[in-house]
Amino acid sequence: MANEPIIEAQGLTKRFTVKKKAVEAVIDLSFQVARGELVAFLGPNGAGKSTSLRMLTTLIPPTAGTARVVGHDILKQPAAVRARIGYVGQLTSGSFAQRTRDELLSQGAFYGMPRAAAAKRADELIESLDLGSFATRSVQQLSGGQKRRLDIALGLMHAPPLLFLDEPSTGLDPQSRANLWQHILDLRAAHGTTVFLTTHYLEEADRYAERVMVMDKGRVIADDTATALKANLAGDVLTFGFSSAADADRAVFVVRGLTDRAVRREDAASVVLTAPEGDALLPAAVRALDAAGITVRTATGVPPTLDDVFLALTGRTLREAGEGEPSEPDEDETDAAADVPADEKTGANR
Amino acid sequence: MTATETHPDTAVRQNAARDTWNVLTRELKPVVRDPFTLIFSLVQPLVFLGLFAPLLIGTSGEPPAETLQWFVPGVLVMIVLFGTGATGSNLQYEMMTGSHERTLVAPLARSSLLVGRALKEIAPIIVQSLIIVLIAWPFGFSINPAGLVIGLALLAVFGVGLGSLSYTLALKTKDREWLFWGVQQTLIFPLLILSGMLLPLDAAPAWMRAVSTVNPINWVVQAERALFAGDLGDITVLWGWIAALILAALGLWAGVRAIRKSS
Numbered sequence: 001m002a003n004e005p006i007i008e009a010q011g012l013t014k015r016f017t018v019k020k021k022a023v024e025a026v027i028d029l030s031f032q033v034a035r036g037e038l039v040a041f042l043g044p045n046g047a048g049k050s051t052s053l054r055m056l057t058t059l060i061p062p063t064a065g066t067a068r069v070v071g072h073d074i075l076k077q078p079a080a081v082r083a084r085i086g087y088v089g090q091l092t093s094g095s096f097a098q099r100t101r102d103e104l105l106s107q108g109a110f111y112g113m114p115r116a117a118a119a120k121r122a123d124e125l126i127e128s129l130d131l132g133s134f135a136t137r138s139v140q141q142l143s144g145g146q147k148r149r150l151d152i153a154l155g156l157m158h159a160p161p162l163l164f165l166d167e168p169s170t171g172l173d174p175q176s177r178a179n180l181w182q183h184i185l186d187l188r189a190a191h192g193t194t195v196f197l198t199t200h201y202l203e204e205a206d207r208y209a210e211r212v213m214v215m216d217k218g219r220v221i222a223d224d225t226a227t228a229l230k231a232n233l234a235g236d237v238l239t240f241g242f243s244s245a246a247d248a249d250r251a252v253f254v255v256r257g258l259t260d261r262a263v264r265r266e267d268a269a270s271v272v273l274t275a276p277e278g279d280a281l282l283p284a285a286v287r288a289l290d291a292a293g294i295t296v297r298t299a300t301g302v303p304p305t306l307d308d309v310f311l312a313l314t315g316r317t318l319r320e321a322g323e324g325e326p327s328e329p330d331e332d333e334t335d336a337a338a339d340v341p342a343d344e345k346t347g348a349n350r
Numbered sequence: 351m352t353a354t355e356t357h358p359d360t361a362v363r364q365n366a367a368r369d370t371w372n373v374l375t376r377e378l379k380p381v382v383r384d385p386f387t388l389i390f391s392l393v394q395p396l397v398f399l400g401l402f403a404p405l406l407i408g409t410s411g412e413p414p415a416e417t418l419q420w421f422v423p424g425v426l427v428m429i430v431l432f433g434t435g436a437t438g439s440n441l442q443y444e445m446m447t448g449s450h451e452r453t454l455v456a457p458l459a460r461s462s463l464l465v466g467r468a469l470k471e472i473a474p475i476i477v478q479s480l481i482i483v484l485i486a487w488p489f490g491f492s493i494n495p496a497g498l499v500i501g502l503a504l505l506a507v508f509g510v511g512l513g514s515l516s517y518t519l520a521l522k523t524k525d526r527e528w529l530f531w532g533v534q535q536t537l538i539f540p541l542l543i544l545s546g547m548l549l550p551l552d553a554a555p556a557w558m559r560a561v562s563t564v565n566p567i568n569w570v571v572q573a574e575r576a577l578f579a580g581d582l583g584d585i586t587v588l589w590g591w592i593a594a595l596i597l598a599a600l601g602l603w604a605g606v607r608a609i610r611k612s613s
Contacts, residue, residue, distance in 0.1 A: 057455050083361035083457035091448025097380040097440070098449075106376035110369075110456040112362025138380075154452060 004071060005032035006162050006194050007056065011065030014051050025051040027218040028065070033196060035161070038188065040205040041198040042306060043215035044321035049198035050090065052215075053166050056196075057087045070162050083111065086160035090167050093151040094139035100150055101126065101135040104157055111158035118157075125153040129183055145176035152180065156187060165197035169204060181208055202306040202318060214310060216321065221313050226306060233312045234304035235261070236278025240285065241270045241298035254292050255285055270298075278303075366459040373458065373466025378473060388474050391433060395425050395482055402548065415490030422486045423501070423574035424547035426479045427567060430505055431547075433478070434471045434513035435538050438520030439530060441467065446525050454612065464517060464605040471513035472506040479505060494580030500587075501577040508570050508594040514601030521608040545571050566593035 012029040015022050026048040033039050041049040054060045056069055058078040067074050070084035094103045101122055108118025126135050129149045134142060142150065148168070155163055168184070169177040185208065188195055199205050205212050206226045214222040214229070222229055240255070242248045245268040252271055255263045261275040275281050282301045289296050310318050381388065399422075407417045444450040453463055479502055483493060516534070523529040542548070544558065545567040551559055562568045573590020581587070 059451065059454060079364045079457055080361065082455055083363070085455070087452070087455040089448055089451050089455075091446075091451065093449055093452040095444050095449040096447055098376070099379070099383060102376075102379045102383070103449075106372065106379070107452075107456070109372040109375070110453070110458055112457075 005068075006035045006037075007031070007033040007067065007069055007196065009052075009056070009065070009067040012052065012055055012062050012067055013064040014048075014055060014060070015063045024218050026055070026062075029220060030065075031213065031220065031223065033194065035194055036192050037211055038195045038209055039197070039211045039213060040209035041196075041213050041215050042200070042202065042205040042209075042310075042318075043198075044200060044318050047215040047321075048218040049200075049215050050166050053164055053196075053198055057085060057164050058082055084160060084162065086155035086158065086163040088151045088155040088163070088165045088168055090170065092139065092147050093154045094142075094147065096140040097138065099136055099138055100131055100142070103139065103150065104153060107154050107157040113158060121157060121159075122153075125156060128186070129153045130179075145172055145179075148172060148176070148180060149183070152183060156193075159191060160193070162194045162196065165195065167198055167200070169199070169201065177204070184208075200318065202310075206306050212306065214306075214313060216310075216314050222309065229306065229309045230304040231276040234308035235274045235276040236281075236304060237272065237274050237302045238278050238282055238285070239266065239270055239272050239298070239300045239302075240289070240296055243269065243295060243297055245269055247294050250292070251289055251294050251296075254289050254294065258285055258288060274304075362457050364457055364459045366462055366465075369458040369462035370466045370469070373453075373462050374469050377467055377470035381470075381473060385477075388477050389481070391474070392429070392478055392481060394432060395429050395478070396485070398425055398428065398548075399482065399486065406549075413490075415492070418486055418489055418491040419579060420550075420575060422482065422491050423578050424545075424571050425482055426501075426505060427508070427545065427571050427574060428542070428547055429478050429482065430475055430509045430512060431538060431542060431567065433474055434509045435516055435534060437467075437471060437513050438516035438518070438534070439527070441517050442520040442523065442525075442527060442530055445520065460610045461606045464514065464609045465602065467517060468510045468514045468602065468605065471509045475505050475509045476502055491578075493578060494582070497577035497580050497582060500582065501574050504570065504573060504577070504590055504594055507591075507598050508567075511594060511597035511599070511601035514598070514605040518601065518604045518608045521605070521612050541565060541567050544568065547571050566597050569593035 009032075010030050012026055013024070014026040015024050017023070029048075029052055041052065043049050051060070055062045056067055056074065058074050058081050061075060069081045072080040072084070074081050094100065098106070104122035104125060105115075105118050108121060109115075113121065126132050129152060131146070131149055131153060134146060139147065139150065148171075152165075152168070155165070165184075169180055172180060181204070184195060187193060197209075210225060212222075212224065212226050212229060213220050222233065224232070240251060242251060248265060248269050248271055252263050252265065255271060255273060259273065259275050259281060261273050263271060263273045266272045278301045282299060286296050286299055307318050310316070310321070314321065403418065403421050406421055407414050410417055441450065483491070483498065487493065519530055519533055523533070544551075544562040544565045546562060547567070551562050551568075554562070569586070569589045570593055571590075572586040573584075573588075573593075576582075576584035576586045576590075
């Protein structure tokens, strides 16, 4: 049991019918997640991230394929899956009419927690997520960041071994986003919770996720640590500046001797290349150029971002890809299968 | 691996009765926390009681007590019609803001999500009806105690049915509020007028009387009138119960079906 993957997706596929046109939101998705991992689905809006999450959390049935989540099949035993996962959706989990603490207690009851245990747990979460000053206020009265913290608390109420988070920090200011992440990381450190999230913020995936699955147009196009993705697919951008075009001309030949990467001229007096392990190549290149009698005036190395990875994989930046992407039925910027027409027989629901 | 040790597999199993109770108690929390909302939604029936009843008394030429005896049971049914008829909008709001989705991911029996909500409707019905009855009492409205109890029970069954239908409408119309309210308003006023709640249908044209015989609300109103007057054995009481029970069965069936599809 312990060595079994906590998520095992096999050929998950989701097709929607939008205005009588079949749209493939997720295509043949297969992957495994081990217990304790922190995995991020990174991709532009409409890439199929939320649809994948909604299948894994039993909210919508797949058109084809299936998955085992915490030891149970999402199609055959959806109730068993639900009892063992936590889910924080894109929207607000708390009902606007309810009070903050009441919602936590109700959530505890929903998951079969005895009253006293639920109350204890609710108070712990209220404490650790700084919800204390508005525990008796209605959800409606909370700010965006406060609502989001309550969402996280609701998702964690029953201490699930696996927590799904759909765009947890969208719409939060940088301060709240950093706080939210601190809470997620703390809780994970304390309980060994497996965390599976979607995001379209690359800095977020880069900084916090141990494993990044890059998604585009319904498919996972890369799956590795952020560091490996950047090293293998993008690399550091090294720029050398010289005092004359003649120096730069000579420098191109010297640098080409050090790497098999393409070396190009950015302008008359500078040379640029993109290479993995650029931090080691940079001093080596400076020494070689020095030895060749070429004076290097400036040398910079810029580490790659996941956007560079996405660009290398798709030829588009994440931002470009997110705009006017018709791959999911929703025309607004959320990536959920929210506005599936009423006659859609799977009955996808918000 | 330590992860399994910190997370022993004690996950809860679905249990329709317990889940329904949990959904019901959650739905009641805002009402208990802020009971004033119940009073506030009484404004409309009070307006009818204060501004419409005098007109009725004036036009009928009958003594006030007798007119109230005829009118108040209808007002109670009106509370249910407008209160539970609109309750689906609460669910629709939660579908749009996200908390409905959270409950769908929770390990709750699907039916409990609907039944628990529908049963919650009973609480405001009882409280509001009692308030209206108490207000009408000093003005000569006489109450048979047994009739009151049976009458409230009938209103509760009727409310569960109507509430379930309102939730069904919300589940079907999803985020299209205009469609929910369009359908709701289109139905509610003909049902109101054709129930003989505000004005007797005795003077109505034959076709209206014919339509009103298939309006279950008409039967519930007549049963309530008989019950409050103490005619517990009147045949209209039986018809009222049959109408309310059919409505409740139909509403719960449609609602549970709709919520199963929504997961």
